[in-house]
Amino acid sequence: MKIINVILTGGVGSRLWPLSRKEKPKQYIDLFEGKSLFQQTVERNLSISDELLIVGNTENAHLSRKALTELNINRFKEVIEATPRNTAAAIAFAALSVNEEDILIVTPSDHLIEDEKQYTNAINEAVGLAKNNFIVTFGLQPTKPETGFGYIQIQENEVLSFREKPNEETANEFINSGDFFWNSGMFCFKAGVFLKELKKNQLAVYTASKEAFNKMENSTLPLEESLKIPSISVDYAVMEKSNKMKAVKSYFKWSDMGSFESVYDYLIKNDHPIDRNGNMVIGSSLHTEFLGLKKCILVITDDAILVLKKEKAQDVKKIYENLNNKNIDLQ
Numbered sequence: 001m002k003i004i005n006v007i008l009t010g011g012v013g014s015r016l017w018p019l020s021r022k023e024k025p026k027q028y029i030d031l032f033e034g035k036s037l038f039q040q041t042v043e044r045n046l047s048i049s050d051e052l053l054i055v056g057n058t059e060n061a062h063l064s065r066k067a068l069t070e071l072n073i074n075r076f077k078e079v080i081e082a083t084p085r086n087t088a089a090a091i092a093f094a095a096l097s098v099n100e101e102d103i104l105i106v107t108p109s110d111h112l113i114e115d116e117k118q119y120t121n122a123i124n125e126a127v128g129l130a131k132n133n134f135i136v137t138f139g140l141q142p143t144k145p146e147t148g149f150g151y152i153q154i155q156e157n158e159v160l161s162f163r164e165k166p167n168e169e170t171a172n173e174f175i176n177s178g179d180f181f182w183n184s185g186m187f188c189f190k191a192g193v194f195l196k197e198l199k200k201n202q203l204a205v206y207t208a209s210k211e212a213f214n215k216m217e218n219s220t221l222p223l224e225e226s227l228k229i230p231s232i233s234v235d236y237a238v239m240e241k242s243n244k245m246k247a248v249k250s251y252f253k254w255s256d257m258g259s260f261e262s263v264y265d266y267l268i269k270n271d272h273p274i275d276r277n278g279n280m281v282i283g284s285s286l287h288t289e290f291l292g293l294k295k296c297i298l299v300i301t302d303d304a305i306l307v308l309k310k311e312k313a314q315d316v317k318k319i320y321e322n323l324n325n326k327n328i329d330l331q
Contacts, residue, residue: 001101003127005049006094007041009056009064009109010084014320015259015313018304018330019283026257027110028063033270037257038109039067044116048123049105052076053097055090057083058220079216082223085209088237089229091187092198092209093221100192103130108185112266114253122250126188129157134246135197136188137239139181140254145171148258148314150183150235152247159245162235181249187234197244202237204230259313260297278310304330 013026020026027038035043042052054064054076061080068076079093091106098104105123113119126136137159139152147167151174153160162183166174174180199206212225239245255262264280274280279290283300290296297313299306308316323330 001103002050002098003048003103003105004051004053004094004098005042005045006053006055006091006104006106007038007045007109008087008090008106009038009054009060010081010087010090011108011110012320013110013258014317016257016263017316017320017323018299018301018306021330022059024063025060025110028060028067031263032112032257032266036067037112038064039071040113041107041109041111042068042071042073044113044119045105045107045123048120053094053104054078055081055094057081078219080220082221082226084231085226085229086231087185087234088198088202088205088232089209089226091194091234092206093213095191095194095198096210096213098191100190100195102191103127104187104189104191104194106187108256110257111184112255112257112262115251118250118252122248122252123188126248129246129248130188130190130193133190133193133244135193135238135242135244136246136248138184138186138188138250139247140184141249141251142175142180142182145175146182147171149256151180152183153179154181154247154249155179157246157248159247162240181247182254183235184250184254187239193244194238197238197242201241202230202232205232205237260299260308260316261310261313264297264310264313 009027011025012022013020016026019029028036030036032040056064056078058080079097094104122138129136137152139154145168147165150165151163208229212221212229215222215225257263275290278295279293281288281298288298295310297308297310
């Protein structure tokens with residue numbers, strides 16, 4: 001039995017445009033203490049796992065390899081998806097790549113995690129549960145009534161319910177109850193246990209994923225077979241249906257770095273300069289003055305400039321989608 005860190009590298013990070021682009025999504029941006037979120041994810045799990053398995057796609061596999069080379073890591077496995085089919089299939093490919101008794105620690109590649117001792121404690125607790133054939137999810141202690149995350153209702157290690165992204169009133173009720181935790185998108189289980197639950201609860205995904213996997217060449221999945229796989233999240237496919245679920249309440253500091261609001265807060269903690277009204281410049285050392293503005297962010301890249309109020313950070317995705325719809329080559 002091995003413990004294997006499976007890193008899922010999909011996602012564009014459209015709310016961090018123009019820093020995050022299709023050719024270099026947010027998980028590969030060197031904005032976080034000189035390393036990317038992907039590199040931090042790899043390093044964070046080195047001491048608690050025996051092997052590294054990257055599930056990527058044809059557009060980002062070279063970025064993962066480059067980032068690993070910079071860390072002097074050359075021992076890893078990879079599965080390269082021909083086309084994104086959501087997280088149920090991505091995790092199925094990982095589980096099919098290893099022995100049934102191997103324990104997978106499945107982590108996204110674009111999360112910022114601090115308090116490594118608390119993180120290691122949570123992982124060790126999850127591994128213990130996984131050895132007893134449970135599928136483990138991680139609930140993160142909420143720090144505010146966040147409406148952009150899903151929630152898990154947990155008592156002890158029991159999962160009582162999964163809840164969709166709430167409105168503000170419901171989010172406040174969740175926080176006040178003390179039973180609700182943010183859904184982290186991290187999981188831990190034996191490969192064989194996951195595949196059996198996927199087969200039982202979402203047979204079409206299991207069958208099509210296995211067919212594509214069996215025709216994989218040079219770590220790359222075939223396009224024709226991949227397009228037959230239903231695109232569904234692992235939460236809907238397995239986690240919300242399985243009777244083998246357990247949860248670990250987790251108390252490490254966490255952010256999905258999903259918006260410039262998160263980036264702003266992180267950079268301030270790391271002494272990034274702001275003016276007296278809380279305005280920030282990202283991507284340039286040019287002297288900049290903000291007149292009549294408060295808590296605004298100026299983002300500068302070689303081919304684009306973004307100006308936004310901090311509280312409008314979630315709306316950056318609309319700009320990205322608009323550029324995509326108009327076929328403007330800046331995504």
